[in-house]
Amino acid sequence: MSSCNYSISQSLIFVLAGIPGLESSHGWFSVPFFLIFVITVIGNATILCIIQAEKSLHEPMFLLLAMLSVVDLSLVSVTVPRMLAIFWMNAKEISFNACLTQMFFIPLFYVMESGILLAMAFDRFVAIWHPLRYTTILADNMLVKMAMAVLARAVVVLIPAPILAKRLENFQTNIIAYSYCAYMAVVQIACGDISDHIVYGLMVIVTSVGYDLCFIILSYGLILHAVFQIPSWEARGKALSTCGSHLCIIALFYSPVVFSVLAQILGYHMAPYLQIIMDNLYFLVPPMINPLIYGARTKQMREWVLQTLHCHRD
Template identity: 45%
Template sequence: MNMAIANSTVISHTFFYLLGIPGLEDQHIWISIPFFTSYVIVLLGNSLLIFIVVTDHSLHEPMYIFLCLLAGLDIGLSTITVPKALTIFWFNSGEISLYGCITQLFFIHSTFIAESGILLVMAFDRYVAICYPLRYTTILTPSVIVKTSVAVFLRSVATIFPIIFLLKRLTFCKNNLLPHTYCEHIGLAKYACASIRVNIWYGIFVLLITVVLDIILIVTSYCMILHAIFHIPSQDTRRKALNTCGSHICVISLFYIPGIFTVLVQRFGRQIPAHVHILMANVCMLAPPVMNPIIYGIKTKEIRDRVSHLLFQRQR
């Protein structure tokens, strides 16, 4: 009788251990160097971008306001993931509570979806600016900008919030060693004793109604944008419009393509070592926040001129 009770008793893990990059433990110190360097670039580059937009009243336009929001999200996404990864690499301190893990993955997923939403809004901004230039200020009013931004953040929170309860209902008794540098939904759920079919299907549903839908709408908007651009008679105006959209297209590509590639590799490249998957997942998290301010700084004349002005003043 006592044996039966003991066997039926399931102890749920309340703490987990992030292992970093299994198989490359002896390289953790060297791997931490690009992580730390990238994080510094993210903080400095995006903070500078926000500072320039906030302090320069000539940049208080919808495109730059949305760019400011994107830079803030980039800082948030990196701060959620990189410091914990560095503690693993430097101090082998991967312990994290179940609620800490759920909190981390909630902010990671919601921030990622919010970034996708901001990129969609920026595509709509470019569509209005190029296809309806005379109505630009009447369509994208300050009220519309605020409501759109709030809607983006509410969507990200509302779609990810149920995951908290989907994970809290599970009992984790298989293992408490997570081979990763950060927590993510299915990566944590697969250690549950019970079926996680609901988690899997809900994760697919969220992906479809957010990121996949955003990609479809962004591609559609840019097809219309390019159609309008190539019907502009003036070559100078056409070149300026293409240059304005070029930075946004680079950022969109940098945000979505690595993620799509990672999903395809995870689905069809099961013979690839686990540490390669983990490194790719981290690249997807770090590359956009690092490159976004660089791309906009190089390709956007107004921001480039403002940075040059600040540097020139400092030299004087």
């Protein structure tokens, strides 16, 4: 319950604080955020161009990677430009409806990315357990169904967020201590009972990221079981190497979430500005690193880039 001696009505302009306590350093923070944005756009656009140009990459694993790149580009597009506007031009004001839009789309793309990582784990499971039926099981129509399921799940899970936030009538302040409109950040400055909103926030985590992580762990448990049934160590290594890039991305994507949950359970509290920086990095670092990991670990992609560079030199 959050009581208010003085409250502000809902029809207001919110103010995004950026990184509270470090306002004087916003200019410095804009540099890494801008570089992350540029690297992410170039990296994911390159991945999409390679997959589109190379017919040998028109197989399920790389088509799922293309979906991941599209979602990554969408995620940084709805977060970084707004952050840079705050850091560079002090453009902190945001309308209530624009705030509702942002609080829907940012977690939407994040939950979609988690769903695609689960689909990629299923892809690796099929490739190792049913290699002869791989292309049959993961035919184009199956990939379309998986993509639609990922999108539908994200929409169903997150559509209540702006609806519930719209029902909040009064606020303690119009300042949101974040660089974007996070659902819980808005809820925490509301007046009245917010317990339903807290329960909903926990349900979103459990039914999306928590669900996906559990099934990814199950998939890789079955994958390891199948791999260690292979008598040849060389064949085992080759089978596991096909999962290497995906495992790196999984660790990068889920470890901050796991760390945050464990920190809360153990009662460890970071300084507010550190928490905000960490939350920003949750959304921004994986989209930047994903194409670098796949580009470095995938032979066809390395060869395509090297061949393109060689042609430009000639």
